[in-house]
Amino acid sequence: MLRKTLARMTLGTAALAFSLGAWASSPSTIKIGTLYAGSGNFAQASTRQYDGLKFWAKQINAEGGLFVKAYGKRIPVQLVAYNDQSSTTLAASLYNRLITQDQVNILVADYGSVLTSVAIPLALEHHIVLFDETGTSGKFFKPEDKNRYIVLTGLPTSSQWPKVLANFLHTVGSKRIAILYAANDWSGSQAETLKTSLKALGANVVFYESVPNSTSSYSTILHRIAASKPEVVAEFGYSNNDIAFLQNYESSGLYFPMVFVPNPALHYEVVRKAVGDQAIRHVFSYVAPPLIRYNKEVNYGPTLDAFEAAYAKSGGKNVDLSTVAGYNTGLIVQKTLATSATFTQEAMRNAVDTFSGKIFTLDGLFQVNHEGAQTGESLPVGQVLPTPHGLQLLPVFPLKSAVAKYVYPTPGK
Amino acid sequence: MSLLEYAVLAGIFYGLYFALVGVGLNLIFGVMRIINLAHGDFLILGAYGAFYVFHLFGWNPLWAIPIELVVFFGLSLPLYYLLVPRLQKSGDPEMLSFILFFGLSQVIEALAVFAFGNDQRSIPASVFGGSPVTIAGQVYPASWVVSAAVGMAGITLIYLYLYHTRIGRATRAIMTERSEAVVTGISVHRVSAVAFGIGIATAALAGIFSPFMIGAIAPSLGMGITVTSFTIIVIGSLGNPLGTVLGGLLYGEALMLMQTFLTSWAEMFPYALLILVLLVKPTGLLGKAVRSA
Known part of the structure; x- marks a missing residue:
C-alpha cells in the first residue's frame, strides 16, 4: 500500500514537474518576424500583403493568442516587422536582424520572389523555416538543393x-x-x-x-x-x-x-x-482569389466572404490577392503551430507535411511537395x-x- | 523599312517629350549651379495633379497645364528663398545641392506615399480621343503626339523667354558669368528665383504627360526620372537648355531604335551613349556654345 502510494506520488510529482517545466519554458509571445516594402517597386503589393498578415495577427490575439500544441495553450502573437523599402540589400540585413537579434520564432518573407530570394540562404543557414508568401520562383524549390526550410504558403510556382x-x-x-x-x-x-x-x-x-x-x-x-x-x-x-x-x-x-x-x-x-x-x-x-471565390470548399479558417466582411469591418479596404496571401500565411502558421508536437523548426516543417493536401483555405487547397513548393493551387x-x-x-x-x-x-x- | 521609319518618328516624339523633362533641370543648373535631385519628384507630383484632375473632376488632363504651371511656380518661389541663397553662400554649392536636394527628394517621396499611397496610377490613353494619329503613313498614339507638341511648345517658350525678354537676357548673363552679372546690377536672386520657378513648373508640366509616356506613376519613380533627365542634359550640355533638346532627341531616337532592333538592350543604350559622349566631348555636345553665348 505504502509502495503504491509512493509510486503514485512520484508519478504525480513527475507529471507536475513536467507540466511546470513546459509552462516555464514556453515563450510569453510567439514572435513572427517579417518585412514589408513601405516604398519602392514592390510597395503596392507588399503593404497589402502585410496588412493581411497584420489582420490575421489581430484576430488571433483577440481570441487569446495562437494555440501552440507543443505547450498545450494559447500564446499571443507579436509581429516584428521592418520596412525594407523594396531593397534586397536592406532586406538581407533585416532578415538577418530578425533571426539573430530579434530571435523570432517564425520567419515570414516579404512579397514576391525578389525580396524573398535573399531570405532563403539565411533561413537555411540558421535552420529556420521560411514561410514564403508569394515568392513563387521555381529556383527556390529545386529538388537538388534539398532545402527543407521553406514553405510556399499560397500560389503555385510561377x-x-x-x-x-x-x-x-x-x-x-x-x-x-x-x-x-x-x-x-x-x-x-x-x-x-x-x-x-x-x-x-x-x-x-x-x-x-x-x-x-x-x-x-x-x-x-x-x-x-x-x-x-x-x-x-x-x-x-x-x-x-x-x-x-x-x-x-x-x-x-x-x-x-x-x-x-x-x-x-x-x-x-x-x-x-x-x-x-x-x-x-x-x-x-x-x-486568383479573391476574383475566384472559395467559400464552400473552405475547411480551415474563414471563407472568402467571411474574411472580406471582417476585413472591411475592421477598416480594411481593397482586398486583393496580396491581402489574401498575407492572411493565408497567417492561417498556415496557425495550423503549423497547432499541429507541431514540439516547438522546433524541424518539427514545424514536418507538421506542414502532415496537413499538406488536407486543408482548404480562402486561398485554395494548401498542398506542398517535399521541397515546399505549392502544388495544390492552380490558376484558371x-x-x-x-x-x-x-x-x-x-x-x-x-x-x-x-x-x-x-x-x-x-x-x- | 516601315519599322525603321516608325522608330525614327517615334524617337522624335519621345525625344521632344524628354527634352521637356530635362529642360527644367538644366535651366536650374545653368543659372544657379545647383543640381536638383528632386526634379523627378516634382515631375511625379505634376503627374498626380493630372491624375486627380482627371479622376476627381473628370476633366481632360490638359486642364492641369494652367493650374499646375501657376501652382508649382508659386510654390517654388518660397522654396527657392528657403534653400538656394543659403546653398550659394557655401564653399561648394554644387556638392551641397546634391545632398540637400537628395534629402528633399526623399521627403517628397515619403509624403507622396502618405498622400497618394503606393498603388500605381495612370490615366487612360483614350482621354485624347480613341483614335491614333497617322503621320507619314505611320500610326502613333494620339497621346504621344500631344505630349511631343506640348514639349515643343514648352521648349519654344523657354527659348523665347531666354532670348527675347529682358529678364531672359539677365538669366543668360547669370548663366555666362554670375559675378559679372552682379556687378552690372542684375538682381541675381530675383532672376534666379524666376528661373527656379520655371524649372520646377516645367517638371510638373512634363509630369502631366508622364502617364502616357513613362507609364504608370508611383511615388518611387522620381529618382529614376531624375537620372534620365540628368543623362539627357549631360549629353546635350550641362547649363545649356538648347543642348537639352538635342540630348532629348538623341535619347528618344536611341531608345526607339534599340527597342526596334535590339529590344533587350534598349534601356541600357542611352547610358552607353552618355559614356561615349563624355569620352569624346566631356562638356556635352553643345558644351562650347553655352560658354560663348
Missing part, C-alpha cells in the same frame, strides 16, 4: 502558372503566339513555360523576346510584334509593364485577336483604374467581360472553373 493558359490556347485553336516578357525571373519563367508547353502542343511561337523591367513604352515593340502576325499576344511583366503595354496597345491602332497579361489577376482594380475600361475590356489574364484563365456590375475578370477556362463563356477572337477596336 513556372506552373501558364500551363492552363497553354491548354486554353490549344483548345481554342490558336496557332501563332507572340510572347513578350520583362527580364525578371517571375516573368521569364512564365514565358519559358508557355513557350515550351505551346511547342509541345504543336503551336508556333512567332515572337519571343524580353524587354528590360523598366520598359514603359511598348508602341515600337507592338509594331514589331504585329509584323509577325500573331493570333495571340502574351505579355509577362510586373504591373507597371502591363499597364504601359495595355495603354500603348489601346492607342496603337493595332489589333490582335487575343491579348493576355498576368497582373489583373493580382491587382485587378489597380490595373483597370490605371488603363481604363476601354483598354482592359476582353483582355485575358489568370484568375480568365477574361475581362462586361457584367451587370461592370467589367469583371471572370474564370473562363478550364470549363469546370468557368463562370462565363470566353470571347475569342475578341471584337475589333
